[in-house]
Amino acid sequence: MDILLNVLEDKKIHQEITISGSKSESNRLLILQKLFPEISIENLSDSDDSVHMQHALSTQDELVDIGHAGTAMRFLTSYFAVQENRETVLTGSERMQNRPIEILVNALKDLGANITYEAKEGYPPIRIIGKKLIKDKAQINGNVSSQYISSLLLIASKLEKGLEIELIGKITSVPYIKMTLSLLTQLGIDNKFEGNFITVYPKKSIHKQTVVVESDWSSASYFYSIIALSEIGSEIQLTAYKKESLQGDSCLAEIYNHFGVETTFNQNSITLKKIKRSNTSSLDIDLKNAPDIAQTIAVTCFAERISCNLTGLHTLKIKETDRLVALHDELTKLGASIKVSDESLHLEVSTKINANVSIKTYNDHRMAMAFAPLALRVPIQILDAEVVTKSYQKFWDDMHQLGIKIDNI
Ligand SMILES: O=C(O)C1=C[C@@H](OP(=O)(O)O)[C@@H](O)[C@H](O)C1
Ligand SMILES: C=C(OP(=O)(O)O)C(=O)O
Numbered sequence: 001m002d003i004l005l006n007v008l009e010d011k012k013i014h015q016e017i018t019i020s021g022s023k024s025e026s027n028r029l030l031i032l033q034k035l036f037p038e039i040s041i042e043n044l045s046d047s048d049d050s051v052h053m054q055h056a057l058s059t060q061d062e063l064v065d066i067g068h069a070g071t072a073m074r075f076l077t078s079y080f081a082v083q084e085n086r087e088t089v090l091t092g093s094e095r096m097q098n099r100p101i102e103i104l105v106n107a108l109k110d111l112g113a114n115i116t117y118e119a120k121e122g123y124p125p126i127r128i129i130g131k132k133l134i135k136d137k138a139q140i141n142g143n144v145s146s147q148y149i150s151s152l153l154l155i156a157s158k159l160e161k162g163l164e165i166e167l168i169g170k171i172t173s174v175p176y177i178k179m180t181l182s183l184l185t186q187l188g189i190d191n192k193f194e195g196n197f198i199t200v201y202p203k204k205s206i207h208k209q210t211v212v213v214e215s216d217w218s219s220a221s222y223f224y225s226i227i228a229l230s231e232i233g234s235e236i237q238l239t240a241y242k243k244e245s246l247q248g249d250s251c252l253a254e255i256y257n258h259f260g261v262e263t264t265f266n267q268n269s270i271t272l273k274k275i276k277r278s279n280t281s282s283l284d285i286d287l288k289n290a291p292d293i294a295q296t297i298a299v300t301c302f303a304e305r306i307s308c309n310l311t312g313l314h315t316l317k318i319k320e321t322d323r324l325v326a327l328h329d330e331l332t333k334l335g336a337s338i339k340v341s342d343e344s345l346h347l348e349v350s351t352k353i354n355a356n357v358s359i360k361t362y363n364d365h366r367m368a369m370a371f372a373p374l375a376l377r378v379p380i381q382i383l384d385a386e387v388v389t390k391s392y393q394k395f396w397d398d399m400h401q402l403g404i405k406i407d408n409i
Contacts, residue, residue, distance in 0.1 A: 002358075003385045003396070005375035006405040013227070013234040017398050019220060021045040021213030022247055023391050024176060027053045027071040028183055029211055031079055031154045036187065036203075040210040043240060047216075047391045056090075066092045068320055068363065068390055070099065073124060074147035077104055078155045081113040083130035089118060091125035095363055098123060099318050104148035107140045108133075111163075136161035139168055142196075145315060146173035149198070150180040156200035157189045167196045172315055175248025175289050182246050186211065215240045217249035219392050220270075221296040222369045224252050226402065227272045228259035228300050229376040236402075239269040248290050255297065258283055259304060280306055281349075288312030291319070295370035298327055298345055302336050303377055307349045314343035320390070321362035330371065333357045353378050365390040375404050 026045035030053045033039040044050060049069035056064045056076055064080075066072035073092050080088040091097065102122035105115050114129040136159060140148060149165065156163035171177070181191050181198070187209070190201040215238065223236050241250075243265040253263035253270070260276040283301060287294050287310055294313055301308040316323035324340040331338050334357050337348040355378040361367040365387045372395075374380045388395040400406055 001386045002381060002383045002409045004379060004381050004407045004409045005372060005399070006407065007379050008376050008402070008404050010403055011229075011231040011234070011376055013230050013236060013402055015235075015402055016237040016239070017223065017401065018239045019215040020047065020393070022216040023047040023049050024071060024179060025183065025213045025246060026050045027069075027075060028150065028154060028180055029213065030054060030057060031075050032183065032187065034079070035155070035158050036206050038206050038208045039187065041213060042210055043213040043215065045213065045216065045391075046393050048389045048393075049391060062087060063089050063091065066090070066096070068093045068096060070096075070145075070319070071147055073099070073101065074104060074145070074151045075154055077101065077115070077126065077128065078108060078151040080128040080130055081108050081115060082133055082155050082158065084132055086130040088128045088130070089125055090128060091118070093363070095320060096124055100144065101126065103141050103144055104151055107138045107148065107152060111135045111138055133159055137164050137166075139166045141169055142167035142171035143169045143314070144172070145318070146171070146176045149177050153177070153180045153184065153191075153198065153200055157184065157203040160202060162200050162202040165198045167198065171196075172288050172312075173248070173291060179246040179248070183211075214242055214245055214247065216391065217241070217245060217247040217252060218292040218366075219369075219395075221249065221252055221293045222373060222395075223272060224256045224259075224261055225296050225300040225303075225370070225373040226376065227261050227274050228256060228278070229303050229373055230274050232260075232274050232276065234274045235271055237266075237269050237271045241265070241270045242268070249293055251290050252293060255285065255293075259300060259306075278304055278306060282306065283308040285310055286312040288314075291315050292366065294345070295323060295327055295366045298331065298347060299370045299374065301347055302331055302334065302350060303353065303374055305349045305351075308345075308347045310345045311343065313345060317342065320364035321367070323364065323366070326360070326362050326364060326367055330359050330367065333359075334374070355379055356381065358383055361385070361387050363387055365392065369395055372399055372404075375399075381409060
């Protein structure tokens with residue numbers, strides 16, 4: 001489905017939007033619920049990635065296909081490794097078969113797991129013969145994806161002696177590791193993170209409890225961008241959010257101050273308000289702790305004529321697409337002057353934004369959603385717009401609710 005977003009004429013926005021639960025929290029809790037049936041979950045994410053996770057956890061089929069869902073691929077690798085008497089072939093989309101998994105597989109094999117590659121060494125599909133793991137110490141490289149670490153942490157309390165993990169090298173996407181540990185703590189599973197060592201203590205069962213998932217902050221980023229581009233006085237209220245978030249992307253509230261967007265925390269929601277024109281001409285932001293909002297910020301800077309230097313982006317090359325190349329190519333079509341390296345992006349101030357450009361999305365939900373706010377400036381075409389469902393089912397309905405007229409092309 002290719003679509004045209006017409007220019008939003010009335011840029012004074014006043015709307016309320018409800019966003020579904022965080023896909024990161026949801027996919028952790030779905031694994032934990034399978035290990036500890038005492039857990040009930042509220043405000044679960046309705047994303048494709050969480051649907052894939054639920055399906056994978058309920059089927060008895062040998063072949064489990066998780067589509068594009070990185071968290072499902074990584075978290076289920078450890079989960080199936082400890083399912084005794086079960087053999088699983090875990091696979092995903094063509095892109096998933098090119099997203100590396102070797103670091104996690106090696107750590108699990110060191111713990112005693114039986115995992116082999118069905119095709120390319122180091123990549124899905126993988127064959128997992130579930131068994132009891134008896135070792136309690138692992139080492140893992142922390143610089144490629146934090147999901148490998150969260151994956152081990154999620155099963156750790158069910159190992160006989162728990163697990164001590166030594167993280168080697170620099171650690172990336174740390175808030176996602178802390179999210180995993182905070183959820184364990186909330187459930188009553190003891191753990192500690194000191195220096196480069198994380199320990200999770202064994203736990204057989206927990207108290208019956210309900211966990212309410214906070215709504216997804218990465219999804220909120222597109223509304224931050226829209227408010228940044230809107231008229232002064234515009235407001236969007238988003239539910240259900242809280243100040244003490246487990247999600248690292250809640251740093252949006254601070255970052256978007258630079259664009260004149262103020263965040264107010266209400267009881268169960270946030271209000272984003274455009275309070276002033278941005279007086280920033282250049283931004284320098286390290287996003288190693290919040291890689292998923294890099295595309296949103298780059299597009300906001302381009303539209304707001306702010307130059308930016310985004311660093312800490314080394315994980316972007318192995319996400320749904322190579323996001324650095326995708327951003328470079330699509331922003332260039334719009335008239336941007338942009339340079340990327342393997343871990344950074346530098347954008348100069350552009351004098352104009354080309355209209356009616358077709359944005360390719362490369363099977364990446366965030367490419368479609370990050371470019372959508374440009375409809376506050378120029379008409380823009382988004383190709384394969386249905387990709388958004390990976391994380392945000394009703395994204396285009398919500399854009400329509402804001403007043404953006406959308407035509408199929
Ligand atoms: O653990 C998680 O839920 C996630 C961790 C991050 O991945 P990396 O650790 O690979 O950067 C993030 O980009 C992804 O969208 C979700
Ligand atoms: C990188 C992402 O997801 P995953 O790695 O879980 O596929 C994302 O949602 O931006």
